Amino acid sequence: MLGARLHQARKANGLSLRALAEKVGVSAMMLSKYERDESTPSSSVLIELSNALGVRAEYFFRTAQIELERVEHRNRHRWKLPKIAETKVLADVRDQLERWHELDEITPAPWSVQFSLPDDLPDSIDSLDQIETVAVLVREHWELGLNPIPDLIDTLEARGLKVFTTRFDDPRFEGMSARSGDHHVVVVGRMWPGDRQRFTLAHELGHLVLDDRLVDELDKEKAADRFAGAFLVPAQKVFEALGVHRRLLEIYELYLLKQEFGLSISGWIHRALDNGVIAKTTHAALRRIMVGNGWDKTEPGDQYPPETPRLFEQTVYRALGERWISESKAAELLSTTVRDLGTFRRMELVNADS
Numbered sequence: 627m628l629g630a631r632l633h634q635a636r637k638a639n640g641l642s643l644r645a646l647a648e649k650v651g652v653s654a655m656m657l658s659k660y661e662r663d664e665s666t667p668s669s670s671v672l673i674e675l676s677n678a679l680g681v682r683a684e685y686f687f688r689t690a691q692i693e694l695e696r697v698e699h700r701n702r703h704r705w706k707l708p709k710i711a712e713t714k715v716l717a718d719v720r721d722q723l724e725r726w727h728e729l730d731e732i733t734p735a736p737w738s739v740q741f742s743l744p745d746d747l748p749d750s751i752d753s754l755d756q757i758e759t760v761a762v763l764v765r766e767h768w769e770l771g772l773n774p775i776p777d778l779i780d781t782l783e784a785r786g787l788k789v790f791t792t793r794f795d796d797p798r799f800e801g802m803s804a805r806s807g808d809h810h811v812v813v814v815g816r817m818w819p820g821d822r823q824r825f826t827l828a829h830e831l832g833h834l835v836l837d838d839r840l841v842d843e844l845d846k847e848k849a850a851d852r853f854a855g856a857f858l859v860p861a862q863k864v865f866e867a868l869g870v871h872r873r874l875l876e877i878y879e880l881y882l883l884k885q886e887f888g889l890s891i892s893g894w895i896h897r898a899l900d901n902g903v904i905a906k907t908t909h910a911a912l913r914r915i916m917v918g919n920g921w922d923k924t925e926p927g928d929q930y931p932p933e934t935p936r937l938f939e940q941t942v943y944r945a946l947g948e949r950w951i952s953e954s955k956a957a958e959l960l961s962t963t964v965r966d967l968g969t970f971r972r973m974e975l976v977n978a979d980s
């Protein structure tokens with residue numbers, strides 16, 4: 627256990643066995659034994675190691691205390707995620723949560739806005755239509771009004787939700803939500819177009835908002851989908867944009883609305899049906915156009931740009947700027963090397979698009 631943590635911290639600092647051995651004053655071979663748990667460092671060596679690696683000694687003894695509860699996956703519309711892929715995603719999420727946790731612990735400012743939901747949400751939700759109101763209540767509580775949300779990840783992070791993209795790139799992974807103690811976590815695959823990511827995020831938010839409140843007869847996935855649509859484009863905006871009743875909808879019309887609201891063309895067709903703007907027959911006809919052109923898989927025209935979480939990185943740099951953490955600690959938290967961190971600090975960003 628200690629070995630794995632030591633290895634992780636050494637890599638985070640970009641040090642070879644030899645380089646760390648020199649700093650600490652033990653042999654590289656001994657260090658390698660520590661990392662394989664074949665030998666245990668004395669307490670004085672541990673102190674040397676923690677100084678050299680910019681971690682507190684307790685770091686080495688921390689087991690994965692991050693437990694994820696109530697994990698909900700979104701892959702209903704896709705192939706099932708293989709177990710091994712799921713394990714990797716969960717490990718990545720735990721790792722990212724752990725680093726947030728650590729940042730919270732070592733800095734004086736309480737960063738984390740507490741995630742909160744409106745007090746007046748109904749305890750029991752017994753119809754999908756009721757979810758329209760719930761989505762608007764959440765928007766009101768978060769002072770979002772009814773307009774398009776330009777940067778959903780930023781918006782959710784600012785409301786205390788932990789939003790991660792997983793570094794584990796598997797096109798089969800769309801998203802998940804979980805809780806870990808006080809933290810509410812949503813995770814989204816970073817390989818999807820932005821409209822798809824946003825729907826997934828809003829869907830995962832839907833799970834966090836709804837799952838305790840739904841009556842047994844309501845399908846959790848359908849409810850989360852309804853929430854996602856209603857959160858991204860509240861009913862009132864659907865009526866303003868499309869009118870109250872329509873016999874036909876233009877695909878290009880929906881494409882323009884997609885650019886404005888970050889909800890896919892398919893999502894708009896669904897919203898129109900859910901709010902009674904179009905009849906089931908019109909919906910079926912529009913679906914046939916979408917499927918017939920393969921647009922249900924890849925939507926036509928420009929893709930909506932994907933989003934990236936920035937809060938963690940930004941907070942690490944603030945902590946560095948405040949001199950609450952060392953450069954090596956910042957590098958460790960960002961899973962990078964001190965050297966690479968230095969290039970960012972000097973704004974040498976020419977090759978920084980990786």
Ligand SMILES: [Zn+2]
Nearest residue numbers: 699700847850
């Ligand atoms: Zn779901």
